Amino acid sequence: MNKQTYGLAFLVAAVLAAPALAQTARAAPPDMMAWTVPETVSPEGRAAVAALASAPLPNPMPPVAIQRQMIGAMQDAMGAELQKRHGARVEAATIAGVPVRIVYPKGMTALGRGPVLLNLHGGGFQVDSGSQTETIPIAALTGLPVVSVLYRLAPEHPYPAALEDALNVYQALEHDRAPSRIAVYGTSAGAVLGAELIAKLASLKRPMPAALGFFSGSADMSVSGDSESWMPLPTGEKTLAAAIGAYIGTTPVKDPILSPIHGDLAGFPPTLLVSSTRDSLLSGTSIFGRALLEQGVDARLVVLDGLPHAFWAYMDVPETAQANALMAKFLKRRLRAR
Template identity: 35%
Template sequence: MDQSVRSRAISNVLRLGVRPILHRIPGHPGGIRTARSTVDAASLLIRPGSRVRVLPLNDPQLETGRDERPVTGEWVVSRDAEGTSEGAVLYLHGGGYVVCSPRTHRPITSRLALDTGLPVLAPRYRLAPEHPFPAPLEDAVAAYRWLLARGVPASGIVLAGDSAGGHLATALAGEICRQGLPSPAGLVLFSPWVDLTCELSLRAQRGARDPYISAVSAQRVARLVVGPAGFDDPRLALLTCAWTDVPPVFIQVGGDEVLRPEAEALAEALTSAGADCELQVWKGQMHVFQILNRVLPEAAAAMRDTARFIRSVTAPAVPERSEAA
């Protein structure tokens, strides 16, 4: 479909007003903390909507008797389907591994809960530069183990994430395989930040019309994310993983964004490994456009496609539902 008038208007505003600021984000802890405080303050204005409930989660896991990582975050649950589901979406928010929280991504988690009927667990994982990789991955694994330990079947769990959260969700899928845990039902990625070295996005920077993300600023942030170990941790390198026994994967990326080549490279790597992978490139769309699903027709349509994928991979664990408006 052609880009809507509303989408073009929002892209132009971001290109002129927001992108120049993001391009100059300093790659040092002080600048990151300032950006984090600003984003956290703005997130207080985000309301989940009357059709969902947001329930806080803070479980120190003392009852296990083992040295388990605490699991904190929030559940987002559709009021229409509350208490009826046997599955869950484990959603890992984006933000370059340095900003954002479950609250900032409620427009996505709320829509997922409404459209699929599944409760959405959005864990609060540790952020860089205070906690470089693999700290976020350890927290994501703890959240997945938490779901399994509380009786949610792996066949009903879908891993999902956007941007850096897409990287984290994909790394989690690989870590689940390495640790011998039951495989989830599927993997959903919105504009995933696949290559933290930013080699692919830097090459695409000149030709891309991304109104939001700058590959240069992403590279500066990535140096803080990887910490003293650098980029040598194999869990960071998603394009060179074996990807055996990976569940079905659904990837959406904006046609104009600088991370498009990374999403395409991941889809190619997964397909070459024999995985069931569907890649959607949305013409004219920006980075994580799905977060605007309340105002953009393209974003609403993309979320409906996502819900169809989630229902298909979790069936029969999750009964078929009519699509939310």
């Protein structure tokens, strides 16, 4: 990917894809993008961070409609490259009245009744920053189809619109296979939404899916973690609730579905949590992982070094391949185990 693509990717990661763009009320932190990247990060990763640092964000930011066009174009361009690389095919479809993208790995042409991965894309609940980049590599590595839900976005559609769409697609997939043949995963906003979907299923006393992939998110909309206080914050909000206020709407921030950490986590499926040391949602991810462990859930936290929020969704670096391999291995193994 060229420098222009990296700059647009930073718009996705640092401004839109992250509920992480929230900060406690403190003195302005140093510019983390100017910090030296350690040698524990690959040369390609260090070059990618340098490219991000040299690509200033628009000021002011363009309207949401323009952001969606820009990031949609990026997803299409990167998705086309990934399809060619992995021999995958992406198909636009509708399931339960909800638009989706179905990603078929090489050699597969239909969902059938076999195991399936349900993806909830990132994008700060306002754009689609991952329905191709988060899915094509995972489909290729697992050999399983991925259904990515193109859920309704804020500010036009606040909570629970996105959750309703995710639930409708999940339940439609249940018609053709047992819940144990479905695994749910998502990055950033998609991680948040994935945890909400599991909490909703628990409230309905429905059987759990085989696994949850919670990749850089938060399960508590009522607080901001420590990592949010020292990561770069171009949007200026001082709390997590403010950063995704358009999504939360009028819902109480401690609602146990909106913020699953305030509900009963004991029935959650095995969960893989992934973050990185320069990820503004590192705290939110690790706090949720600890809460799951305290409730007896099989939860595993992997923290990669030196790279920014949700980098695997937009950086073509060795660490992205490593993260995708970890994610795919976990999801595939859990589906086989059930």
